[in-house]
Amino acid sequence: MTAETSAAQPPPPRRRRLIILASLVLIALASIPLLRQCTAPNSPKAPWVFAVCDIGQGDGMFLALSPYTAIAVDTGPDPAKEDTCARRLGITDVPLAILTHFHADHVDGLAGLLHGRKVGEIETTTVDDPPAGAAQVARVAAAAGIPVVRVRPDEQRQLDDVSWRVLWPQAEHPLQPSMGAGSGSGSMAEDGPTENSGPNNDSIVMAVTVRTPGGPFHILLTGDIETPVQQILLQDRKQYLKADVLKVPHHGSAKQDPDFIAAVTPTVSVISVGLGNPYGHPAPRTVYLASADGARVYRTDLDGMVLISAPVSPGAPIPVEADKGDGTLPTSPPSPTTYSSHGHRGGSHQRGHSHHSDS
Secondary structure, X not given: OOHHHHHOOOOOHHHHHHHHHHHHHHHHHHHHHHHHHHHOOOOOOOOOOEEEOOOOOOOEEEEEEEOOEEEEEEEOOOHHHHHHHHHHOOOOEEOOEEEOOOOHHHHOOHHHHHOOOXXXXXXXXXXXXXXXXXHHHHHHHHHHOOOEEEOOOOOEEEEOOXXXXXXXXXXXXXXXXXXXXXXXXXXXXXXXXXXXOOOHHHOOEEEEEEEEOOEEEEEEEOOOOOHHHHHHHHHHOXXXXXXXXXXXXHXXXXXXXXXXXXXXXXXXXXXXXXXXXXXXXXOHHHHHHHOHHHOEEEEHHHHOOEEEOOOOOOOOOEEEEEOOOOOEOOOOOOXXXXXXXXXXXXXXXXXXXXXXXXX
């Protein structure tokens, strides 16, 4: 038998089976992202720029970079809920996860974000406060081999069409761990009425700009900052506060400076908050403030997950899709004796946005 004849012979049956098996494995691995898209429950059909997950009492958000890629901002208190939200949005690649501060309701869902996804880097605030929350993030990240970096005060970054300027922390106001931040404080999801607010005021604040066909689209992400930081930002970063969309600080707590929200002049305000939470969030006064100048207010406890798309042109309506509601627009200040959640769909006018329900 000649060499040419030998080379033309098919491989032995066992080798053929191995080749076929290896090919099937490669095809299956390549199909996983597509399968995840096809099987994700209630996958949003419309494009979106900013997603606020129905994560319970906490924050879990995404800024879209492409159909399957997004920046994560906080991960909520529950890994299962974070994973569910990311699956529903079809997110398989997270080049950057930003954890605004180390309270459990912003970081405990990190493992859920990492489940079945590629996460490139985790960025945190500049102090480990509370220490237990910071230690947990470090453990989860190390186990997954993901680098953790500190935010640089006043830094500016860009990924694809999403750019942002860090407004807080600032170089001129170095953050310090809050007094009484012991190792056990990391187990608390929130600051109670008698606990100091230090970790909240460590939150990363970002003025985000998304480049869209309709022009720049601005989102202000505020973590859990309270009145002292809001007043500093009013004094020295006011020119960066104006935004189309406001993520209302601290789940709509009562600790808000009215001038801060007024300086943002949002068209859409979103409050990420858990139904029936023990903290009284959101405060009725804050809901009213967040609706200043005609902004519609969406609450994840009542409206479910909120998806916000960019307007088609400057001044055009901002498309908003919410799971269970269409937001609220209070038309008068609330009275403590008469206000209730039954006023959720109150309001008779709106400014420059549209809203839809998919349930």
